[in-house]
Amino acid sequence: MPNFALKVTRLGFSLLQAVSPLLAGKTAFRLFCLTPSAKPKGAKARAAHAAGRAFLQSAERIEFRLVGGRRAHAYRINGGAAGRRQRYLVTHGWGSSMEYMTDLIGALAASGAEVIGVDFPGHGRAGGRFLHMGLAVETIAAAEVRFGPFDATVGHSFGGAALMVSAAGLLPEIEALSAGKIVTIGSPSEMKWLFAGFGRMVGLDKAAQAALEGEVHRLTGRRLEDFDAGEAAATMARPMLVIHAEDDKEVSANHARRYAASGRSVRLFWANGFGHRRIVSAEPVLAEIQRFLADDPIKNDAEIIPLFELPGKRASL
Structure with a gap:
């Protein structure tokens, strides 16, 4: 995440978790699950993607x-x-x-x-x-x-x-x-290390971090530690x-x-x-x-x- 975007994101979570740690955690989970664009970035990635797509044409x-x-x-x-x-x-x-x-x-x-x-x-x-x-x-x-x-x-x-x-x-x-x-x-x-690192990156406090990890249990029926x-x-x-x-x-x-x-x-x-x-x-x-x-x-x-x-x-x- 670029520095400016990260600063804006951290500010947003700082304000949101002050109002509602639960909402901040749920929002953080949505951001955590957001996947990158499928479009290749850079010349090497574009070349590798094109070669791979050509290989899979017959599949x-x-x-x-x-x-x-x-x-x-x-x-x-x-x-x-x-x-x-x-x-x-x-x-x-x-x-x-x-x-x-x-x-x-x-x-x-x-x-x-x-x-x-x-x-x-x-x-x-x-x-x-x-x-x-x-x-x-x-x-x-x-x-x-x-x-x-x-x-x-x-x-x-x-x-x-x-x-x-x-x-x-x-x-x-x-x-x-x-x-x-x-x-x-x-x-x-x-996976807990990954959630902890993400929480630190976006500046979640303890309550919002707990809400973030609680989304895993809500969606899967298992605690994050169980994975x-x-x-x-x-x-x-x-x-x-x-x-x-x-x-x-x-x-x-x-x-x-x-x-x-x-x-x-x-x-x-x-x-x-x-x-x-x-x-x-x-x-x-x-x-x-x-x-x-x-x-x-x-x-x-x-x-x-x-x-x-x-x-x-x-x-x-």
């Missing part, structure tokens, strides 16, 4: 409706062929879309698997400008109903956290995702690959360490040097995902596999 496109009339959108590659094949689900991060995930989609589809990539509400071809974790989990559940059980799921950032919340069955009214394997890439293990995917991972016996870069400036590598500490079914792969965004298309990352999904004989314990270290220093956390 089958499916739109499905969620409760409340919001839309989600899916691309399917290698669908409709006779005979049993692996079926994978791919989810994107906040502010992204499937156009930016096509290197990953292409690598998965090259094995002959059926690959489903979903645009969450407020992203890509789904349209709109609003998303929260409950809607993301509902989208994942709707995709499983529409396409059938997934052999594995791969999610980046927010999309990976949504897969973990889905697999753990943390939302009381939505059936748990039944995928056999889970891959997260640069994903948070819990702890790292803790939930310990209760799931399914194989999990956690990929993260220690130089990730958006999601601390400590989230990956929490996942890795949750059980022996978790493998941690350090993709240092690729940050938060380039990591989804890095060749070593794609190769590691392919090995994991193909049941490569590498041990599937919670082990650290260093890719390479940044020269001279390690990223601060």
Whole structure:
């Protein structure tokens, strides 16, 4: 958020919470859930988006409706062929879309698997400008109903956290995702830190912050503290690959360490040097995902596999 806009926003919340902390919290939640414009910003983003859209031209496109009339959108590659094949689900991060995930989609589809990539509400071809974790989990559940059980799921950032919340069955009214394997890439293990950071950014006081977090319970039936995917991972016996870069400036590598500490079914792969965004298309990352999904004989314990270290220093956390 630009400095001037942030100053105006902080002033607005300062005045609003003095009158009604509850209204300030509700307003802050709406702002928190406002998704970025789908229009690419900058030459690199425009080029990547155009290349991704060209790749997806041959994919089958499916739109499905969620409760409340919001839309989600899916691309399917290698669908409709006779005979049993692996079926994978791919989810994107906040502010992204499937156009930016096509290197990953292409690598998965090259094995002959059926690959489903979903645009969450407020992203890509789904349209709109609003998303929260409950809607993301509902989208994942709707995709499983529409396409059938997934052999594995791969999610980046927010999309990976949504897969973990889905697999753990943390939302009381939505059936748990039944995928056999889970891959997260640069994903948070819990969400409270994000709400706390947002509250500080816009200048919420204690009462307004409580109202902001209370909106999560009102919409999902669960407290913000309950959305702890790292803790939930310990209760799931399914194989999990956690990929993260220690130089990730958006999601601390400590989230990956929490996942890795949750059980022996978790493998941690350090993709240092690729940050938060380039990591989804890095060749070593794609190769590691392919090995994991193909049941490569590498041990599937919670082990650290260093890719390479940044020269001279390690990223601060």
